[in-house]
Amino acid sequence: MDRLYFKDQKDCVNEIASSTAWKGIRLFNGDTKTEYVNETAYLTSSHVYFASVNRPTMNMILDLKYVVLVEEDIGNLLRSSKIILHLAPWNEGHFSRPPVKNLSSFIKLAFSDGKLSHFKQCIQKMLLERSWETVAVQPSILHHVPTTFRSGIVGIERRLQEKVENNSSNINIAFQDMQNLIDMAKDMVQLANVMSNKIKDRQGDISEDETVKFKSYLLSLGIDDPVTRNSCSSNDVFYHQLAKEIASFLLKAISDTGGLMAMSDAYCRVNRARGLELLSPEDFFKACNYMEKLKLPIICRKFDSGVLVLQLQSKTDFLLEKEVSRLLQARDKLTALEVSQEFQISIVLAQERLYFMERNGLICRDDTVRGLVFYPNLFSSSS
């Protein structure tokens, strides 16, 4: 704790203004509690500032150069998770410091308002950058000038490597801002929900058309209230809700594509619509497997070749086979390409359909360098 020091609040205003804030921090000296139980932490590239309503004139500061290691102390039912900051020994003594007994080499921060992992990520990034060490570099230079000039391939490679690293750190910084945007968007979604509820209640005053129009605006943004792990109490419930959401969203799309859609297509569409809270492929797959159990209008099917599709319950195999047979009779022979063009389905699905029918002995194949063509199975019908 002796590595923290006090500074006048007025001096810190500029640094704090543009940095992210974490509220509800409790400080621990080693494992013991301190009196600092309701701090707001601000993280800059070289310091952590702690401010509190109980101490309006002074801020507590920790220089990041003293932080040797950042760890996460995973909590359990009785204690919450905490961030452990291991600190190096103090070597400057001219600031006033908080009085503590039994100094230990690490402090802990508890986050009663959440965002622990975010803080951990940010502080680790700041430590990596170590921007307090490159004081000599002028702020106008954006690229890191290489200290050794090497000619030849090695020098070029090194410069390329540095460029790549610069790019990636710039991208990371850019996405930092995205997080703020996402937080703001959450508020917007809530606001939109409130508005739509209000509209529902006042149905007499606002006409049906306007309600519909407003709702369609919301829907055109995609899914307005995506199911997230946070919103569900347990994993199972999460998958059930997800399955229902996916089924309702894809119902129209699958009917348009002939009752069958490859799982990769469906995954892309759903994620595009969700916009922000994207699904991982495993979550999507697990949710799809629940669909049959929940008796939703769409089910997940796996063909023998391993292709996964989402299929409308109403479009059974029998109907699809009949359609293809009819086409075959008209054309005498069929390729997968022709089937896909006729029924507006993807080539993969058309192939699956044909293989399926071949396995049932309805058609036979003619395999040449020119391609794979299917004929009606005259072998079985003639004997």
Next chain:
Amino acid sequence: MEFSWPWEYDFPPFFTLQPNLDTLRKQLEAWRKLVLDYCRHNKIFVLDVQESISLFQNKAIDRQLSTEGINRVLESLLEYNQIEWCDKAKKQCLVYWKNPQEWGNLIYRYASDKGMTNTVCTFYELTAGDDVQNEEFAGMDQSLLVKALKTLEATNKAEIIMFGGNEGVKFF
């Protein structure tokens, strides 16, 4: 008389090995029939695999059976005892559009019709003699003839005899 090719010969999928097992069975059946009919029509007793490629292709529809396909067909014929390999290298085989037993009976009937029982006749007479030109077994391959006669030996209707460098058979 021109050999009449079966309808399957003009059906492109006939030249592709079918993955569906039931369809494959019917396909191989058709191929076996085609091979036997072709050999019967053209009096082919010994089939050379390399030279018979024309049997397994149809230039009119630009299709031919792959080597794997040909092997499958030959395997199937072997399974049904409709061919027998002449050599271990599997380059030539005897085609049994009649099996040795049927041949044996046919030859015996010919021999007894011509009153050749209790006489000896050479193999040459049986296959290339003037009298036999109208018979089905004219021009028969020697090894097949021996097999046929062996079946007669088993039923004591004939006996193969070696005399003076020639091979002959006595009918009883």
